[in-house]
Amino acid sequence: MTLRCPLSVTPLCPPLSPLSPPVPSCPLLSPLSQGALAGILIGLARLNCSELRLKRLCHRQGLLGLGRVVSYAVSEWLRDIRCHQLPGLLGGVAPVHAVLQLWRALRDLLLLPLPGGGSRGCHPQCHPWGVGSGRRLGQRRSGAVHAAAAGAAGFGRGPFRTRGPPGTPPAPAAPTMSSDLDVFVGNTTLIDEEVYRLWLDGHSVAEAVARRLRGGVLEREGTSVAVLQSDTRDHYRTFQMLERLLHAPPRLLQQLLFQIPPERQALLIQRYYAFDEALARELLGKKLSKGTKKELDEVSARTGVGIRSCRRQFDNFKRVFKAVEELRGPLAENIQQLFLLPPALARDYAAIVFFANSRFETGKRRLQFLSFADFAACAQSLMGHWSQGALAPEAAEPDGDLPKSFLQDLKELKVLVADKDLLDQHKSLVCSALRGKISVHNELEANFKALSRALVNVGGKLTHARDVRDFFVDLVEKVIEPCRSDKWSPGDLRLFLTHYTAAPRNLPGFR
């Protein structure tokens, strides 16, 4: 068979190119020379783990093989160990015998890298979580995910809403409201863009009124605070009623309840589905699960996006994800059709779905320099070149997944580095082609083998979901960082990759 040229990583270059700004290296992560498991364990051990990691574990379980579950469990339990510290506690935590045994077996290994024995007491949350996950593990891959998820939801139900739209007027206001009914309904539904924005940002009525006051409406319109309050409340009510429809935008267009001009409908939808890139960047590649949703508090604090807004945006991501998960055809188009989003926004959502589906790791420190837009561009390239739709439109797999057969084919590229002759030929072809064209020719000559091996290995590993996840990490670590240390310019890299991709066509065995 003929190998498709697998090295279409070229499109990755532009977004990856902003190498020039100094990137904080990642001293925490030791080189992965010791093997994946140890490396990850060590790396994770040093990370300031929170209970969130564990949540992720809950949901990964369903996807992974038992072996992976174990290895992941190990990494996730690291925190538990830190929390509980005392081996004696472990017995209580993990009542399931099998788990206990597993613990003991792994304990030595795990405890070793922990710095200073962590005198930090465990969070109260840790305890029940530990129990939950332990039990789940004991039940192996039974349908315990549901139970755990339910438990998580139950536990996570804080003082803030678990249900209902953001900005629901607080319940205590009910008695005063009951005596003061005040509604305004127009035949054409009035939409105040300012109030809509405030509502989307998750402000309560009182906050929204305060903000509007600060905006100087009173002075402009010469009205009273009471009027402003009543107006805001009216709008909020309308938006709450509209929210149900906004969850399925085509319904907004079909519904009869609100008469809204088409351009206003478009605006409502667009604004509702618009998202903060900082938030999207945080969530990129994470599983859009309840667990991640619980993490949002932290994300909100990091990104400065209001928590209600975070939740709404997260729900949007999840809704879009769920809707297109099983659909065939180009992701962006599906999204555009189902959610009536403008093309650019639909493409961004496609990127989010693609990342969430393949679960690319993007949260690593060494990837922090990449913005959402960078990843979105990567996602588009990947979808454009590697997706099912691009490769084999007739296949039944949804577009969000990387096609398995293609990834299998990628493996065969190993010949490029494994076969000495081929490697040399390849190298000479590329080097001769690039002679005088790039400034780092010497470094290229010196490192060609390493580079080529890194590239081919990154590609070849992709058959394992695990490695797919680390795709970007690997790419940055093994390709980009060496290049950067050699002071490659983005142009150099682009040229190199072009020729690197083109050269094998002239090699024996390739076409």
Added chain:
Amino acid sequence: MGTMRTVPDFSVVRSGHEVQIPEQVSVPWQGLHRAVSRAPTIPGPAPAGRGGAAPRMRSGAAAAPRHRRGGAAAAAPAGAAGGGGGRRGRKKMPGKLKVKIVAGRHLPVMDRASDLTDAFVEVKFGNTTFKTDVYPKSLNPQWNSEWFKFEVDDEELQDEPLQITVLDHDTYSANDAIGKVYIDIDPLLYSEAATVISGWFPIYDTIHGIRGEINVVVKVDLFNDLNRFRQSSCGVKFFCTTSIPKCYRAVVIHGFVEELVVNEDPEYQWIDRIRTPRASNEARQRLISLMSGELQRKIGLKVLEMRGNAVVGYLQCFDLEGESGLVVRAIGTACTLDKLSNTSAFLPACNSPSKEMKEIPFNEDPNPNTYSSGPSTPLKNQTYSFSPSKSYSRQSSSSDTDLSLTPKTGMGSGSAGKEGGPFKTLLRQQTQSALEQREFPFFTLTTFPPGFLLHVGGVVSARSVKLLDRIHNPDEPETRDAWWAEIRQEIKSHAKALGCHAVVGYSESTSICEEVCILSASGTAAVLNPRFLQDGTMEGCLEQRIEEASPPGCGFCHIPYDELNMPFPAHLTYCYNCRKQKVPDVLFTTIDLPVEAIVVGKGCLIQARLCRLKKKAQAEANATSISNLLPFMEYEVHTQLMNKLKLRGMNALFGLRIQITVGENMLMGLASATGVYLAALPTPGGIQIAGKTPNDGTYEQHISHMQKKINDTIAKNKELYEINPPELPEEIIGSPIPEPRQRSRLLRSQSESSDEVTELDLSHGKKDAFVLEIDDTDAMEDVHSLLTDVPPPSGFYSCNTEIMPGINNWTPEIQMFTAVRVSRLSNINPTNQTLNKNFNDLCENLLKSLYFKLRSMVPCCLCHVNFTVALPEDELVQIAVTAVAITYDKNQALQANKAPTEKSQQRASTDNEEQLQFPLELCSDPLSSQPFSPAKEVLEGASSHTGIPAAQRATSLEKASPLAEGYLRHRSVPSCTNSTVSVVKMTPLSFLPGAKITKYLGIINMFFIRETTSLREEGGVSGFLHAFIAEVFAMVRAHVAALGGNAVVSYIMKQCVFMENPNKNQAQCLINVSGDAVIFVRESELEMLPVQPSAAAPQHTSSAGDVTT
């Protein structure tokens, strides 16, 4: 009626006596003279004309219409005997009703396990029920049923609604109802209205609200030929519009029709204790639907008796009397209408100059009655300048002594219509005889064809307090018929006292609290042109009119009564317009401003608000105390109105509506009207304050301070409403009175203000001075409250009439809205003052929030602002407002101001008399911004302001039309993209600015009940009502769209009864709305704004593109 017990019955009426009220104020009160007189007995039997009184609807509605059907059918011949013998012989099957259920969408999940629904549909009409197949496991079922055919008689067709029930099939338990759709098939029964009802209807459940939509197609095949058809009342058209509908012309305006049916309220039946709230609500909805169908049919029969073919100004109301029953009553004006057949009038692309002249009234002048005759007559313009000849007014003034109305109309008929075929003669004779029989010369219309209204006397009104538990035979309509007949008689006698033979702008209302019921009726006494009442041809009138070159626009102000024998004290002056006839100094009316009226400046909404405490009492004691309070309230409401009117420097009120609401421990009065400055009436004097205790120095100071404030307000208001006294029109029209004082307006206004200043010090002997005496704190409060009314923010105007006087350049953007507010008048020890203040604040705040909400539409005008007050509980006050905001073009207003110059130039050149005065006009031009008579503006503003861009338009039209047409098509058929719902405009007005109504599709009359047992979860009372009102709008729009219409005109929310029980987390609301479904064609987009469509079209297509891609 059997043993009619003499109920102690307190009736408050107005007659010619003056009431002695503590405050000694001389009130030039037009036609509102009150007295408390005891109407000791209810007149015995129902009046003769009511021979066809409604057969009682026996049996509970829950027990189904089937039962009733038989009863009604049996009773029919007897009941109708008074009218026309066996005209309603039982013709089975005059038609076939065909229904097809196509599909559903967005159904609720009824099966929790599968998250799906197994839906099927029951279609029921009369006794027959069909079912569709079950469409399993889908929220978007596609039934695509066969045609279900119902063979029905005409009575059924008229009475019954088509009931469509969507259910969820359950194998093991009872099927769950998802919701229902009631479709009134009446519109399919007139030949020229809709032929098919087809579209998506919201599926409505009284507990859950709208639950998905269903697509239904309904058709009616009528077997009858037209003649037989006319024997039933099927062909009679109904219009809510209180003017002659746009695409018709009135051949004859026959007069008053009324009807009333009574039934037990299902809510109060014993079965209600055991059935579910849903069943109870549905029984109620169905019953009211049936009753209004029956009512409509009966009124239709009366109209046919009168040889009419339509009811205009149809007003149907429900009285929820509680235990004593449910009353549905309706009044209207029977007319013979002729459809304007030539379609060229509707085609927008017509550039002939004559056409333009014709279109002017449609485009620019929203008043519906600019119609005159066949559209192609060159006489058109004459109609505007028509005003009654002197002989007519003399006739009418002589009628004061004339007790009977018929001779007068007889005279009129004699003079009218000399020629005409034998058919016409026949018709005339018939109408004449009908006129003689006419019991009540009442008209529910508020606007009239030009020339119809000769003189306006003033407002007449009557109220009566009744005890519901004294209804001897609550299930029969006789008692209520008698009550209303009594009140109408009262009104008639008042009108007669004012020298008028007719009452126009007539309306009736009730307010019920527990067992006490206040019946109110009001209208405007008027003298009408009798020719319109009987002569079928308007052309004859027109020909006559050519000869009658008479002063325009002031005739209706001239007093109809005898100057020497005035029914009440009033200051009369010669008309400021024509200087020939006497006019009063103020004029109050319930009608809209006549088209031909000459108005200065702009109008404004004027409200009088009043709250009076009442002791809680039972039955008779309660009725007595209410009766005693009523005259005082009326008086105070009037005083307030008068003060506020003066404060705005205006001299006439139009569209006056006084609402007195009774609650358990208080009475509320709310009067709304639109104030205007009529050029024909004298300039109102200022308001003077006089203290009772003149010795106190500080008090004096206070008084003078207040006086200053009032004077300032008046001056400010004059500026705000652009009221500049109309001096010049007299010159223009060649007034015979030489007036040296008319040098320039500037001077005049100065002198006027100095007048006011001097009036301060002088004794108030001048005739137009209006004195407020402050004799106690009460009066002080009144004065204060006078000054608390804040004018609307700049860019806003408001009125409660159809059109805002003084604005004529509407742009097509409209926004109809309903706002409801319930507020607790929280006072432990309420006094009248605090209550008044609270109530006043409530109304003012409501208006303020409306202005704020609609600030994006500025400059705009709130038209037809309709306040409804209810007192649902002890200290709860509920105010519901429905109004429409219409934008207008400020720039064009300037053009319109300029335009009269040209116009008058033209006129001057043709008219020799005017030429002399013309230079003078020009001289005054630079002196004031409004040099010309605003009267002319009103008359000609429309024509002149189109006159300027006419040339542009001709060219721009050609350029823009293909695009615009495409746009129109796009707009009207948006369903082609299957995603957008067709836009249905709603307005309480009878017209759509910048658009032409091409077809009336039928009356929309809907009644909904919504109940919840999870009030908090639905967002509290506000959330509940907000959703419900939105749902009502949605259902109205869906029905109109299904009829093929794109707008509802004359929309009115007649009832909004809201009850809550927060402790039980429950609430219930009843809403009754009505209006006319129409098709309109937007022509302004083609003609006036060639840019807009091109800008809007891409937007639309792009959004549609978003959808389809």
